Amino acid sequence: MSTVTFGIVPGYGEKLHAALGYSGAVRVDDRVEISGQAGVDDDLAIPDALEDEIVQAFDNVERALATVGATWQDVIHVNSYHKVAPGDDAIGEDHNRVMAEQFRRRLNGRAPIWTETGVTVLGLAAMRVEIRVTAILGSGN
Numbered sequence: 001m002s003t004v005t006f007g008i009v010p011g012y013g014e015k016l017h018a019a020l021g022y023s024g025a026v027r028v029d030d031r032v033e034i035s036g037q038a039g040v041d042d043d044l045a046i047p048d049a050l051e052d053e054i055v056q057a058f059d060n061v062e063r064a065l066a067t068v069g070a071t072w073q074d075v076i077h078v079n080s081y082h083k084v085a086p087g088d089d090a091i092g093e094d095h096n097r098v099m100a101e102q103f104r105r106r107l108n109g110r111a112p113i114w115t116e117t118g119v120t121v122l123g124l125a126a127m128r129v130e131i132r133v134t135a136i137l138g139s140g141n
Contacts, residue, residue, distance in 0.1 A: 007067025011042030027068035073140030
């Protein structure tokens with residue numbers, strides 16, 4: 001039988017859990033899945049600058065992973081969702097540059113698979129990015 005553990009991020013995650021009834025992470029044995037993480041602070045405020053929002057989303061992925069004993073070094077798959085204007089045919093270079101910088105900074109050469117999707121809306125009106133990951137504990141060793 002599998003062991004299942006749910007994680008709720010202190011701060012913003014507790015607020016979302018109370019309001020919407022979901023957890024930020026789940027661990028099943030050595031596999032971890034997290035819900036999409038926005039670039040919000042603990043008061044659910046979104047930075048004005050896109051770069052700051054993406055960095056905060058990466059920080060929040062790290063926080064969600066930690067609730068179930070994982071780190072960025074365990075990540076094997078990244079899904080990112082980027083707000084684009086209706087009719088845009090690509091995700092902007094401003095998004096890609098910061099995403100790549102954060103991958104390099106946090107993954108120390110590890111290269112998980114990445115699916116990047118452009119969307120016209122996200123969970124909060126001001127959001128421009130959301131990141132979710134899959135991790136396997138110990139896979140980064």
